[in-house]
Amino acid sequence: MIVIGVLSAVTLIDGPPTVAGRVVADETGDPIVNARVRIVGTGHSGPFAVTDGEGRFTIALRQAGVYTLAAMKSGYVKSERVVRDSNDTIELRMPRAAVVSGRVIDRLGDPVVDASVAVEQVVGSTGRRTMVASAISDDNGEFRIGGLAAGQTGGVSFTIGVGLVSVPPEAASNTASIRGRVATPDGRPLRRATVRLFGQSVPFQTTTSDAEGVFEFAGLAAGRYRVAAAKGGYLPPPASEIVLLLPALGGGPLVEVTDGQTKNGVTVTLAKLGTLSGLVFDELGEPIENASVQLLRVRFERGRRRLVPFGSARSTDDRGHYRLFNIAPGQYVVAASVGALESADLPGYARTFFPGTAETGSAQFVSVGVTDEVSGIDFSMGPTRTAIVAGTVVDGTGTPTRPGRLQLRAAAASVASAEMNARIGPHGEFEFSNVPPGQYVIFADRGRKGPSIEGEFAAVPVTVTGDDLTGLTVQMSSGSSIAGRVTFESIEGSRLPRPETIGFAPLPVDPDFAPVNVAEAQIARDFTFTMSGVNGLRRLTPTRLPAGWALRAVRVNGIDATDQPLPFGRANQSLSDVEVVLTDRVNEIRGVVSDSNGQSVAIAPVIVMPVDGDRRYFGARNLQVTHTRPDGTFAAVGLSAGAYYVVALASLPTDGDGAWQDPSFLEALSSSATTVTVGEGDKQIVTLRITGDRR
Numbered sequence: 001m002i003v004i005g006v007l008s009a010v011t012l013i014d015g016p017p018t019v020a021g022r023v024v025a026d027e028t029g030d031p032i033v034n035a036r037v038r039i040v041g042t043g044h045s046g047p048f049a050v051t052d053g054e055g056r057f058t059i060a061l062r063q064a065g066v067y068t069l070a071a072m073k074s075g076y077v078k079s080e081r082v083v084r085d086s087n088d089t090i091e092l093r094m095p096r097a098a099v100v101s102g103r104v105i106d107r108l109g110d111p112v113v114d115a116s117v118a119v120e121q122v123v124g125s126t127g128r129r130t131m132v133a134s135a136i137s138d139d140n141g142e143f144r145i146g147g148l149a150a151g152q153t154g155g156v157s158f159t160i161g162v163g164l165v166s167v168p169p170e171a172a173s174n175t176a177s178i179r180g181r182v183a184t185p186d187g188r189p190l191r192r193a194t195v196r197l198f199g200q201s202v203p204f205q206t207t208t209s210d211a212e213g214v215f216e217f218a219g220l221a222a223g224r225y226r227v228a229a230a231k232g233g234y235l236p237p238p239a240s241e242i243v244l245l246l247p248a249l250g251g252g253p254l255v256e257v258t259d260g261q262t263k264n265g266v267t268v269t270l271a272k273l274g275t276l277s278g279l280v281f282d283e284l285g286e287p288i289e290n291a292s293v294q295l296l297r298v299r300f301e302r303g304r305r306r307l308v309p310f311g312s313a314r315s316t317d318d319r320g321h322y323r324l325f326n327i328a329p330g331q332y333v334v335a336a337s338v339g340a341l342e343s344a345d346l347p348g349y350a351r352t353f354f355p356g357t358a359e360t361g362s363a364q365f366v367s368v369g370v371t372d373e374v375s376g377i378d379f380s381m382g383p384t385r386t387a388i389v390a391g392t393v394v395d396g397t398g399t400p401t402r403p404g405r406l407q408l409r410a411a412a413a414s415v416a417s418a419e420m421n422a423r424i425g426p427h428g429e430f431e432f433s434n435v436p437p438g439q440y441v442i443f444a445d446r447g448r449k450g451p452s453i454e455g456e457f458a459a460v461p462v463t464v465t466g467d468d469l470t471g472l473t474v475q476m477s478s479g480s481s482i483a484g485r486v487t488f489e490s491i492e493g494s495r496l497p498r499p500e501t502i503g504f505a506p507l508p509v510d511p512d513f514a515p516v517n518v519a520e521a522q523i524a525r526d527f528t529f530t531m532s533g534v535n536g537l538r539r540l541t542p543t544r545l546p547a548g549w550a551l552r553a554v555r556v557n558g559i560d561a562t563d564q565p566l567p568f569g570r571a572n573q574s575l576s577d578v579e580v581v582l583t584d585r586v587n588e589i590r591g592v593v594s595d596s597n598g599q600s601v602a603i604a605p606v607i608v609m610p611v612d613g614d615r616r617y618f619g620a621r622n623l624q625v626t627h628t629r630p631d632g633t634f635a636a637v638g639l640s641a642g643a644y645y646v647v648a649l650a651s652l653p654t655d656g657d658g659a660w661q662d663p664s665f666l667e668a669l670s671s672s673a674t675t676v677t678v679g680e681g682d683k684q685i686v687t688l689r690i691t692g693d694r695r
Helices: 239-244 663-672
Strands: 006-011 018-025 036-040 048-050 056-060 066-072 079-083 091-094 098-103 116-123 128-136 142-148 155-159 176-183 194-199 205-208 214-220 223-230 254-257 262-269 274-282 292-301 304-315 321-327 330-337 366-368 379-381 387-394 405-410 429-435 438-445 457-464 469-475 480-489 503-508 528-534 536-544 550-556 566-568 575-583 588-594 605-610 624-627 633-637 642-649 674-678 683-691
Touching: 018 066, 036 056, 048 056, 066 091, 116 142, 128 142, 176 223, 176 254, 194 214, 205 214, 214 223, 223 262, 254 262, 274 330, 274 366, 292 321, 304 321, 321 330, 330 379, 387 438, 387 457, 405 429, 438 469, 457 469, 503 528, 536 550, 536 575, 588 605, 588 642, 588 674, 605 633, 605 663, 624 633, 642 663, 674 683
Parallel strands: 006 079, 018 091, 176 262, 274 379, 387 469, 480 575, 588 683, 642 683
Antiparallel strands: 006 066, 018 056, 036 048, 036 066, 098 142, 116 128, 116 155, 176 214, 194 205, 194 223, 223 254, 274 321, 292 304, 292 330, 330 366, 387 429, 405 438, 438 457, 480 528, 503 536, 536 566, 550 575, 588 633, 605 624, 605 642, 642 674
């Protein structure tokens, strides 16, 4: 990223620890209003000030010494000046910046997306070139590089990645062919699309459409094939439609050919993905350059709905303009931030959401459809009283250490904002910059050391009011250990399963207060197990069970703790007597799913959930989803005794892994579900009608 600013070294000898000065335009001497002037080179985000209507600034310093000032303003270029006497008047002059813009296309005239474009400068008489600035081309192949000094440009270079596709050799004994065309919904040809052919008994083949969008697969055996296509910037078919190869699922035409037959006129249609563009400016209406603009969407992740990033972030140019592309249909929040992970180029501006708010609850959703080009999403970023959250991470012994992952996360939010990453020093020192007021959790996670060993971990709540929080100590915990054994209650006289068919883990009650990868017990040949490094509230839960076996109970020191939250973290919270009891007396709910015409439905999702809403927590063993077989039958096994709702759906929610476990979604299903009561050793049979439209 280009740093636009003026650099001056300031020596402070006597007097109060402050530095004052004025920022003006180099060509005219006019004051530059709203320039950001800050201390740099201290290893952390230094203090800063904003110039007033006369271009003046004053910065309070922590102590006297030698400092470097940086004044930043969109549309101006960096220059340097050394100030040797602190009593001198400090005047920082900023020249206007030049711009290089253009378009990258391939030999067919198509735009090249994400090409790296660099501006280089010739240094001295040697002809050696150094990169001055760079940019990435957008979906139109367009780029724009600002912040350049006059005479700075020595050349423009391009780095373009080219993907390769392969076509399997034709089999001489096979004589069928499939010919067709890749096109947009309005009939325009799509050249250079990747076209794939899938068959039930042969490996898939790949080719590329030509300048007219035409493709051909030759040397085929007689049979049925699925044709699918993909092209960057266009909506691909769902992956499941390619993998399953079922005629009922779309994605591309299903084509049947006989020996010697050529099937012509096969058309694969791809719709262009959406784009979104706009301007980001400051409170005076002036453009903000190098702001990072990111789309966010609501997804169900880690047990709750939250805003998560979608696609790649793009930077604003010297006009404050941004353009986002390859956007799948949906509703999005647009966010702008300044000061990337390795820089704090524009302090005092918190992350801002369209139409111009720092609160996620006040953000406005923007709808983007297929082929939509949404423009005019303009919003301002105003100065906010932001804070620095800084300190040191120490390990379980109190020794400074670098954690594997360190983030600042919004606390107790139904729709949480995206996490903030920290600058981390070599000795565990950390800093989060530009943090707006709110409730947060500092999340430190060293990562799992092995399948059954979680690394050191910490989750520390903090409250930010606008004042800097420094000198914090985040102590990671080595966690508790869990040891026990698996026992069996064989009523049916079943043969004992193999240890590797059993999975058992301490699943977190709140995933936001647990490591990303939790431990899983490795069951030994004698069915004993150990786990270590466990922190936070957990439920001891089987994650994998052998066929014909179900969980009977989890006992801790002889007391039933099945499905109960247990605290871990300290050494004295370790458990040495955990018994996981499996039984071959398995409770089941079986049935068949049909549509409105009474026809059985294949691959339909069926949700089984406890009637008691308190038992529907994320990851609950009695909260199950299964799919019907080709004959429309299904089975949910291993349920504990109790009352359940059972419902068959046309499809599951697609807004996140496990989105079907969203409590509000499950509650909405209860009114159309069938109620079933399961007893010990019970096998209930139900008949279901599918709910919703089959896609």
